[in-house]
Amino acid sequence: MAAETSTPVRFGIIGCANIARKVSRAILLSPKYSTIVAIGSRSVDKAAAFAKNNGFPASAKAYGSYDAVLEDPEVDAVYIPLPTSLHLQWAVLAARKKKHVLLEKPVALNVGQLDEILAACESSGVQYMDATMWMHHPRTPHMKDYISDAHRFGQLKAVHSIFSYNCGGAEFLKNDIRVKPDLDALGALGDAGWYCIRAILWASDYQLPKTVTALRDVEFNEAGVILSCGASLRFEDGKLATFYCSFLSNLTMEISVLGENGFLRVHDFVIPFQENVGQFYANSNTKFGDLSIGVEPAPAECIVKTDLPQEALMVKEFSSLVRKIKEFGSESEKKWAIISRKTQVVVDAVKASIDKDFQPIDVVY
Amino acid sequence: MAAETSTPVRFGIIGCANIARKVSRAILLSPKYSTIVAIGSRSVDKAAAFAKNNGFPASAKAYGSYDAVLEDPEVDAVYIPLPTSLHLQWAVLAARKKKHVLLEKPVALNVGQLDEILAACESSGVQYMDATMWMHHPRTPHMKDYISDAHRFGQLKAVHSIFSYNCGGAEFLKNDIRVKPDLDALGALGDAGWYCIRAILWASDYQLPKTVTALRDVEFNEAGVILSCGASLRFEDGKLATFYCSFLSNLTMEISVLGENGFLRVHDFVIPFQENVGQFYANSNTKFGDLSIGVEPAPAECIVKTDLPQEALMVKEFSSLVRKIKEFGSESEKKWAIISRKTQVVVDAVKASIDKDFQPIDVVY
Known part of the structure; x- marks a missing residue:
């Protein structure tokens, strides 16, 4: 190579x-x-x-x-x-x-x-x-394979994501850069909500929602920076996504993806609980047993090992692209810009909905 | 006794x-x-x-x-x-x-x-x-103890619940009593949404939401019966709840309860995966490790055994109350009527929001 x-x-x-x-x-x-x-x-x-x-x-x-x-x-x-x-x-x-x-x-x-x-x-x-x-963890394409499988998962119907952590303390909530209006005016929406929105777009093959509606209520700090919020995203094909992000709740990193024939959940999507392994859980074609006692088949735990942590894989992917440009005069890879821009467009729409008293906001790319 | x-x-x-x-x-x-x-x-x-x-x-x-x-x-x-x-x-x-x-x-x-x-x-x-x-499974009070613990869980911030099952087939969607407008006009909202709403109220100590807003979109069958829908519930104290219920998705039975210091999740709340045991997962005071690698402490799996299935415990509880009335002339126990009525009030509010183009509906008890 x-x-x-x-x-x-x-x-x-x-x-x-x-x-x-x-x-x-x-x-x-x-x-x-x-x-x-x-x-x-x-x-x-x-x-x-x-x-x-x-x-x-x-x-x-x-x-x-x-x-x-x-x-x-x-x-x-x-x-x-x-x-x-x-x-x-x-x-x-x-x-x-x-x-x-x-x-x-x-x-x-x-x-x-x-x-x-x-x-x-x-x-x-x-x-x-x-x-x-997390885009670069080898678990991520494995999860994508599962939710792309027509038999095991089927049509995507609903996504829910949570990313929260408890900044714990008045000091943070007043003085951390993530909650200073002149430094990170988007607060928890930009910091934690970014991941939830990315997760929803990822699950949706980067199809953008048609409208975005922030959920009542939102928590702000004294300076008006968002400390917690949620939103619902409505897609052209009727699927529905919701998320909740916060600086005021226990560290929680969830994606739930519900399909016609399957259900995927991951509990540490932002940063895996362990550095060298990532789990996720897949339920497929789940049915109640006789007399509606128990279910079959049981949910499957899928384990994906990785030699390098996800952040190192991110750097490796970025560096590979840089080298292609530097050494072979390749064009830059545009997909990362596109994904980033779509995420930002949805962040902006949630912010606009909050600013406009929780009205639905049309998403324009 | x-x-x-x-x-x-x-x-x-x-x-x-x-x-x-x-x-x-x-x-x-x-x-x-x-x-x-x-x-x-x-x-x-x-x-x-x-x-x-x-x-x-x-x-x-x-x-x-x-x-x-x-x-x-x-x-x-x-x-x-x-x-x-x-x-x-x-x-x-x-x-x-x-x-x-x-x-x-x-x-x-x-x-x-x-x-x-x-x-x-x-x-x-x-x-x-x-x-x-599920109200009668011994797991339920154990979960309640956890989310009532000020240190391990803290203030309740957000709840999400999903109950769906895939009725699988045009025949059901046309002819089952659960989707006939003259038999079960509430469709998936009454059947599956009932559990989600109960879960949210249970987590909230049966405090009612202030307003309820159905999420866009809703799926209906030809007769206008709801096949899938969701809603967001806004509470006086700022906590936020969402749910999704469906007849068109894989069998899924989730509650996620997020608190200031803790997170509870249960994946089979309606009917446990196994008849004689119920699991739930509790994360408390979770922090990232050094360099934000991994988390501490790891989530705890809590296992609650039961000799009798939850439906038998329900009958036993009901029968005990009946015997108190029959044999000792006691008053009937009103809490079940109150909980039932609160659940119905929220079901009605979701239905009203759907009927009124997804406007927020004030909840009146």
Whole structure:
């Protein structure tokens, strides 16, 4: 394989967010595919400490600005874990500097901003991908196979997803970047709801809903940032999806997908309970027993092992695409931009429904 | 215990519905508490065959009418598995004849009808209970303990429930009593949605929602009977509940209950996968591990064994209440009427929201 013998993609990290620790580890887990050559922070000391504490190669450079990372000719690609409100500026600039962009979610404050980012990537011919890790777990295509099976699953009828975690404490709810209106104005909808919406779109083969209606009620913090909300999504073919996302409830990561002949559930879709294995549960052609006692067949537990954690597989997939562009002059892979944009369009529609007193919002792509 | 030495409650069965086979078996499973003395059908041969095929005592009488069962002085209590549209007539008549009433769900076509049934029971001093079996499984109070625990679960935030089964086939969808507008006009909402609504009310300590909004879309059969639908329920305290019920999807029986500090899920709440054991899953104070890898603690599987199936425990509970009235002149236990009425009120609100183009409906008890 050409990919195995070619040079690893050289990442620059922009910002020292907590999530960057996990993604840095992931970048370093596949040294044939990816490495880290630079990190930038507003403080050079913070950048240097981050590099040291996270096992960066000794040669990795620590910069006291984000610009310096973008100016570094050794940097092929950037991972951007900045607060959402800074994505537009830095992702666009990165693309203009011909850096491939791995962008933390939520990718933008609205689809207008995302379109500017995507246009900059397109115009520079760089790869774009959002950092939705679970898309890259080998469990995900296994689950997709199951819900695509006409006999075992049949027509998709309903999807429900929950992603919540308990930020636990007044301090977070006031001061964390995820709930600051000037940093992450979408709050729980952008952060946790992003995953639920992606799960629904994934289950629907990325068909967009016709209308989106936020569910009453929504919880806000004092600054008006969403702390919990839900929505129902109505599709052209009559299937129905609902989700609930929250910063105020126990850590819960559910997808339930109901079909004519089957039912799939997964309880740790965002981040698996264990790093090297992912479970899901599949019920097919389930019937009550005689006298409606018990059911047959019993639900099946499906176990999918993985040598690399999902975030490392994400980096590997992104790096493969970058190398195709860099080494073979390939076009960038557009599917990640399309999926990202569809997710953002639905996030925006939920937000619009909340802002318009829970009216149904037509989804326009 | 007085109850152990007193006479078993003598049941009459009104109608030979399929579900009556299961409940007849349940009545006969606790011979110290309950027995069957009569069955009535529009055809005496059908009644006799039913008695024979379902192991009724040889002394049990087979009648060619429902009236005959109600006229039989040996009958203490009736189990009524008739189509919903016949409940008003026969439950009221049973109560007037001083028979205690175990009524199959959905209990009535609307709360107005149920109120007539409840008034008749009240006025005759007979016990009323609806046949929602899962309420009586010993798992149910265990689950309630968990979601009532301030530390392990905390404030209730969101509930989702699904009950669906695949009736599989044009024949059912046209001709089964559950989808005939003159027999069970509420269709999947009355039959399957009843359980979901009960689950939501159960989780909420029977607090009623403030408003109920049906979700777009609903599937109907040619006669206009609901084949699948969903709704969102909004509560005074901001918690949010959703459900989905269907005759067109794989057999699925889910409750997910999300709290501030915990999450409960059960996958077979309506009828357990196995007759003598019920599982549920409880996650408490779940946190991501370091670098957001994995979670701690792992979800706990809770297993509750039962010697008697839930339907037999239901009959036993009903019979105990009947004996208290019969032998000690006690008042009837009102909680079952109240729970039943609240469930019906929400069923009605969902129906009203569907009929009013998915507008939110204020819930009035």
